[in-house]
Amino acid sequence: MLDAQTQPIPAFTRRGVRVPAIPGKAIAITGMRRTGKTTFLWQILSDRVAGGLPREAILYFNFDDERLSDMSAADLSSLVEEYYQLHPDWRDARRATFLLDEIQMIPGWERFARRLLDTEKVELFISGSSARMLSREVASSMRGRAMEARVFPFSFREYLRHQGREPASPDRLTKAARSVLMKDLRAYLVVGGFPEAQGADTRDRMELLRGYVDATLLRDVIERYAVSQPVALRHLTRHLLGSAAGLFSVHRYYNQLKSQGIPTSKDTLHAYLGHLEDAFLVHSVWLATDSERRRMSNPRKVYPADPGLIPIFDRSGRPQPGKALESAVLVELLRHGSEAGYVRTAEGFEVDFLVRRPEGKEQLIQVCAELDDKATRDREVRALLAAAKEHPRAHLALVTMTSESARDIPPAIRIYDAALWLLEPGLEQV
Numbered sequence: 558m559l560d561a562q563t564q565p566i567p568a569f570t571r572r573g574v575r576v577p578a579i580p581g582k583a584i585a586i587t588g589m590r591r592t593g594k595t596t597f598l599w600q601i602l603s604d605r606v607a608g609g610l611p612r613e614a615i616l617y618f619n620f621d622d623e624r625l626s627d628m629s630a631a632d633l634s635s636l637v638e639e640y641y642q643l644h645p646d647w648r649d650a651r652r653a654t655f656l657l658d659e660i661q662m663i664p665g666w667e668r669f670a671r672r673l674l675d676t677e678k679v680e681l682f683i684s685g686s687s688a689r690m691l692s693r694e695v696a697s698s699m700r701g702r703a704m705e706a707r708v709f710p711f712s713f714r715e716y717l718r719h720q721g722r723e724p725a726s727p728d729r730l731t732k733a734a735r736s737v738l739m740k741d742l743r744a745y746l747v748v749g750g751f752p753e754a755q756g757a758d759t760r761d762r763m764e765l766l767r768g769y770v771d772a773t774l775l776r777d778v779i780e781r782y783a784v785s786q787p788v789a790l791r792h793l794t795r796h797l798l799g800s801a802a803g804l805f806s807v808h809r810y811y812n813q814l815k816s817q818g819i820p821t822s823k824d825t826l827h828a829y830l831g832h833l834e835d836a837f838l839v840h841s842v843w844l845a846t847d848s849e850r851r852r853m854s855n856p857r858k859v860y861p862a863d864p865g866l867i868p869i870f871d872r873s874g875r876p877q878p879g880k881a882l883e884s885a886v887l888v889e890l891l892r893h894g895s896e897a898g899y900v901r902t903a904e905g906f907e908v909d910f911l912v913r914r915p916e917g918k919e920q921l922i923q924v925c926a927e928l929d930d931k932a933t934r935d936r937e938v939r940a941l942l943a944a945a946k947e948h949p950r951a952h953l954a955l956v957t958m959t960s961e962s963a964r965d966i967p968p969a970i971r972i973y974d975a976a977l978w979l980l981e982p983g984l985e986q987v
Contacts, residue, residue, distance in 0.1 A: 562612065562613065562615070562616060562617075562643075564617065566599055566602060566603050566606075567596070567599055569596045569599055569600055569603075570596075570711075570715060570718055570719040570752070571600060571715075571718065572593060572596070572597050572600060572708065572715060573712065573714065573715060573892075574586075574597055574706055574707070574708055575706065575894070576601075576706045577704040577705075577706065579704055581674065581702075582674075582702060582703060582704045583670055583674060583681040583682070583683055583699060583702055583703040583704075584681070584682045584683070584703070584704060584705075584706050585683050585684070585695040585699075585703045585704070585705050585706070586598060586682060586683065586684035586706050586707075586708060587684075587695070587705050587706070587707050587708070587837075588707050588708035588709060588837055589709075589710070589769075589773065589836065589837035589838060589862050590769055590772060590773055590777070591751055591752070591753060591769050592708045592709060592710050592751065592752075592837075593708055593752050594658075594684045594685075594708050595619070595658050595659075595684065596752070597684075597706075597708050598617065598656045598658055598682060598684055599617070601654075601656060601682060602615055602617055602654075602656060605654050610654065613643075613644050613647075614644070614647055614651065614652075614653045614654060615653070615654045615655075615656070616640050616653065616654070616655045616656065617656040617658070618636065618655075618656070618657055618658065619658040619659055620657070620658065620659045620660055620662045620663055621658070621659035621662060625662070625663075628662075628663050629663065629664065629665065630663060630664060630665030630666065630668060630669050632663075633663060633665075633666065633669040634669065634672075637673065637677065640653075648677070648678075649677075649678055650678075651678070652678050652679065652680055653677075653678070653679050653680070654679070654680045654682070655673070655679050655680070655681050655682070656682045656684075657670075657681070657682070657683050657684070658684045658685070659684065659685050660683050660684070660685055661685035662685070666683075667698040667699055670683060670699060670702070670703070671699060671700065671702050674702055683703070707892075709750070709862075709863075709888055709891070709892050710749060710750030710751050710752075710862065710863040710865070710888075711749075711750030711751070711752060711755075712750065712888075712889060712892060712979070713741075713742065713745050713750075713885065713889075713976070713979035713980060714979070714980050715750065716741075716745045716748075716750055716755070717741060717980075719752070719755055720741070720755075722737075722741065724738065724980070727976075727977050727980045727981060728977065728981075735974075735976075738976045738977075739958065739976055741976070742958065742975060742976040742979070743878065743958075745864070745885075746864050746878055746881035746882060746885060747864075747865070747868060747876070747881070748762065748865055749766070749863040749864050749865015749866065750863050750864075750865065751765075751766060751769065751863060751865060753765060754766060754865060762865070763868070763869050766865055766866055766869055767869055770794065770798070770838065770866065770869075773836050773838050774787075774790065774791065774794060774838075777832075777835075777836035777838075778790065778829070778832045778833065778836055781832075782828075782832055784829070784832075786820070786821050786825060788819060789814060789819055789820075789821040789825065789826070789829070790829050790832075792814065792819060793810070793826060793829055793830065793833075794833060794838070795870055796810065797830075797833070797839050797859045797861075798838075798839070798861050798866050798867070798869070798870035799870035799871050799872050800859070801859075801860055801861050801864075801866075801867045801871070801877070801880040801881070801883075801884055802858060802859075802860055802879075802880045802883045802884060802909075803858065803859065803880075804856040804857070804858055805830075805856055805857055805858070805859045806856040807823055807826045807827055807830070808823065809856075810826060811823045811826055814826075830859075837862055838861070838862055839859050839860065839861060839862065840859070840860045840861075840862065840887060840888070840891065841857045841858070841859055841860075842857060842858040842859075842860065842887065842897055842898060842899050842910070843855075843857050843898050843899075844857070844898060844899060844900075844901060845898030845899060845900050845911040845948075846898075855901070858899050860883070860884045860887050860888070861884055862888070863884075863888070864880075864881035864882075864884045864885050867880055867881050867884065878926040878927075878958065879924070879925070879926040879927070882924055882926050882956070882958065882975055883909055883924040885979060886909075886910070886922065886924050886956055886975075886978070886979070887910065889979055890910065890912055893914075893915075894914075894915045895912050895913060895914050895915065896912070896913045897910045897911065897912050897913075898910070898911050899911070900921065900944045900947070900948070902940070902943040902944050902946075902947060903943075903947070904943050906939060906940035906943045906944065907940060908921050908922070908923055908940050908941060908944040909922060909923055909924045910922040910924075911944070911948060911951065918952070919948060919950050919951035919952070920951055920952045920953075920954055921941055921944050921945060921948060921951045921952070921953050921954065922954045922955075922956060923937045923940060923941050923954070923955050923956070924956045924957075924975075925937050925955065925956070925957050926957065926958050926959075926975075927957070927958065927959050927962075928955075928957045928959045928960075928962040928963050929959055929962045934962075934963070934964070934965070934966070937955060938955075938966060938967065938970060941953050941955065941970055942967065942969070942970075945969070952971070953969055953970040953971065954970070954971050954972075954973055955970050955971070955972050955973065956973045956975050956978050957972065957973070957974070957975055958974075958975045958976070960972050960973070960974040960975075
């Protein structure tokens with residue numbers, strides 16, 4: 558206990574994670590493996606200390622220790638008693654902060670957490686591996702007593718912050734600074750935002766990220782759900798990550814596996830895709846429609862958790878800045894609590910995202926890495942204008958890395974420089 562309270566705060570890159578501010582709720586820190594959940598707990602601890610809370614009022618405890626392998630829920634209660642024996646003046650008088658990392662290692666932790674909230678005056682944060690700390694399971698096991706704070710890989714802003722190059726005023730950059738920022742963006746779209754991947758050489762980075770995917774499959778899917786067809790699961794994962802931002806149909810993929818002699822069923826593939834989403838490895842975007850039947854009968858678009866995963870699984874062997882940028886845009890939208898679907902118009906044109914912001918505003922966003930080619934510009938504009946007829950409330954946006962090439966664009970469409978959009982993702986301009 559004393560070791561836990563005297564452990565020095567490690568150095569960290571500040572994260573922009575939104576923490577719900579609802580009194581009386583535990584905060585469950587969730588997210589894919591290796592995105593920095595433990596580090597974010599230390600950030601919370603640091604913020605409480607900076608805000609004037611004495612260190613003695615904060616308990617950080619990590620249960621991922623082989624010496625605690627036999628610990629039970631009853632021992633969790635003993636931990637609380639030991640804390641208050643050390644600091645009796647905090648019990649019932651003032652609110653202490655408990656940060657319990659990897660608590661899912663202890664059977665019965667949910668009942669303990671609910672009881673702790675009911676009987677003690679504490680601010681409670683819990684974190685654990687995505688295998689046992691899924692959003693929907695925390696909600697059900699905590700019976701409405703927990704809310705989620707989700708940790709994503711580094712955003713572009715956090716990536717720059719980690720490198721020590723975060724711009725103070727992105728909208729006031731010189732031409733030279735903008736060129737440097739664009740170079741940074743192109744690097745980010747290749748390297749991605751997993752903290753441990755920063756600064757690694759190409760081979761080490763790719764082996765590291767491939768290991769993350771393998772660990773997620775093994776521990777968060779295969780072991781957790783007792784997967785009976787791991788070959789089909791691995792094929793599915795490689796296909797989804799290798800076809801980032803592409804349309805995916807379970808029916809078509811089932812036929813593809815069948816032609817290769819890989820036995821499975823459509824229901825199994827639906828389940829496996831759901832497991833991959835639960836483990837935060839991929840994100841699905843459905844067709845934006847009020848008809849549930851049309852929504853379910855159309856393919857969905859699937860994106861990786863981080864653009865850094867694309868070069869590992871893409872089979873073309875070529876850079877994929879368009880797919881990477883589209884993936885980064887989606888993750889940024891999710892990070893800010895937006896809902897996104899894709900649009901297919903009556904004429905057959907497609908728009909990448911119909912976005913609904915938390916405050917209810919709508920935006921149609923087309924992502925196009927390069928706008929130098931006139932035919933490409935015309936296609937993107939045509940799709941946006943066609944979609945606007947079906948979604949008249951939505952503002953129109955085109956996000957690109959070559960905004961200087963955006964010529965002859967109708968005034969109804971707002972052009973965003975991709976680097977600046979990722980730093981300030983169009984939230985204030987809608």
